[in-house]
Amino acid sequence: MNKNLVLLAAVAAVAVGVAQFAYADPVSDKLVIDGKEMITRAPAPEGHPFKEVLSGWLFREPETRALEADSFANPGMLYVERGEEIWNTVDGAKGKSCASCHNDASETMKDVGAHYPKWDAETKRPINIELQIDKCRTEQMGAEAYKFDAADQKALTTYIKYQSFGTPVKLDLAKGDMQSWWDRGKKEYYTRTGQLNLACASCHEASMGRHIRADHLSQGQANGFPTYRLKQADMVSLHNRMRGCIRDTRAEMPKAFSDELMALEVYVTWRGTGLSVETPAVRQ
Amino acid sequence: MATPKPRVKVPKSAKAGETVVIKTLISHQMESGQRKDKDGKVIPREIIHKFACEFNGKPVFSCDMEPAISANPYFEFNAKVNESGKFKFTWEDDNGSVYTDEAAIEVS
Numbered sequence: 165m166n167k168n169l170v171l172l173a174a175v176a177a178v179a180v181g182v183a184q185f186a187y188a189d190p191v192s193d194k195l196v197i198d199g200k201e202m203i204t205r206a207p208a209p210e211g212h213p214f215k216e217v218l219s220g221w222l223f224r225e226p227e228t229r230a231l232e233a234d235s236f237a238n239p240g241m242l243y244v245e246r247g248e249e250i251w252n253t254v255d256g257a258k259g260k261s262c263a264s265c266h267n268d269a270s271e272t273m274k275d276v277g278a279h280y281p282k283w284d285a286e287t288k289r290p291i292n293i294e295l296q297i298d299k300c301r302t303e304q305m306g307a308e309a310y311k312f313d314a315a316d317q318k319a320l321t322t323y324i325k326y327q328s329f330g331t332p333v334k335l336d337l338a339k340g341d342m343q344s345w346w347d348r349g350k351k352e353y354y355t356r357t358g359q360l361n362l363a364c365a366s367c368h369e370a371s372m373g374r375h376i377r378a379d380h381l382s383q384g385q386a387n388g389f390p391t392y393r394l395k396q397a398d399m400v401s402l403h404n405r406m407r408g409c410i411r412d413t414r415a416e417m418p419k420a421f422s423d424e425l426m427a428l429e430v431y432v433t434w435r436g437t438g439l440s441v442e443t444p445a446v447r448q
Numbered sequence: 449m450a451t452p453k454p455r456v457k458v459p460k461s462a463k464a465g466e467t468v469v470i471k472t473l474i475s476h477q478m479e480s481g482q483r484k485d486k487d488g489k490v491i492p493r494e495i496i497h498k499f500a501c502e503f504n505g506k507p508v509f510s511c512d513m514e515p516a517i518s519a520n521p522y523f524e525f526n527a528k529v530n531e532s533g534k535f536k537f538t539w540e541d542d543n544g545s546v547y548t549d550e551a552a553i554e555v556s
Binding site for chain 2: 236237239242246394398
């Protein structure tokens, strides 16, 4: 092979490489909201496929990042305010509101959301904030459980999670059978599904940082949920988003709060260990 | 969402002649009138079609809004203040409601 041909082959290889692996680095900006610096990069916990876990904020467009950084402009804050109203509103047969038992959420719910999902000994499965709210409503307030993704459910969940704003995510996997749910969630994360034959890991691990059409693939972290998505112009819950991803692989969607999605929530939340709770985050 | 709730952000104080930044946000679904419900019926348009801001009775900024504007409309604009007073904000809804908010500023 003469020299020119070798060079040509090298150039072609580079060109093909670029075409196949359009990679864009997540930005190195710092996210500061109301003077509070968020942890958007954290050393990964043991057993994690990445060295560093990255917040989805680092992958978004500058305008979207700016919207989250300004707590006034962030439309998600409207839902935090709405959640506070719900917190203080009496509902159900027993004439109680959340505040009747839990008083001031800024004290009683402080940092609580950063450690969900938790083990629930009664039902012997993990419980997330939405289900915890339903439990309180049915058992303590004599009210009905929320329908999945009811506007009030999203607002109240957002408000409670917001009380952990800035707190690093940390799950307690030692409680109950959390570890086996984590194992199950991990298995699901790596299982290819749907007509497109994609696993969570196909996009959010193997292709993290690349583009899937116009979308800059993040690590798929849960720390910003419920999150304000510009596409829906509304708050989007974690289970809604997971169902959306599964739909996009053209698979059948598991029901919200089903065993499949609860296991996935445990595992995916763990993958974001150390990141600040950003609720209400703003995403594309 | 429940009743639209406005939020405004105006500095509490400023120097005479200073240009201040004013931010406003209101929760509103801004239903465009283009969407259909599950039964195929058109969901009627319901948007906020006008926003206005005045300072001590004098207009500062106003605009008409159209159905293509996203939910929860946000406005940011500047105003030059020469005296202390009150900013008054109004949003007019297609359903006839008017949402208002006020913010005072101390000018020295």
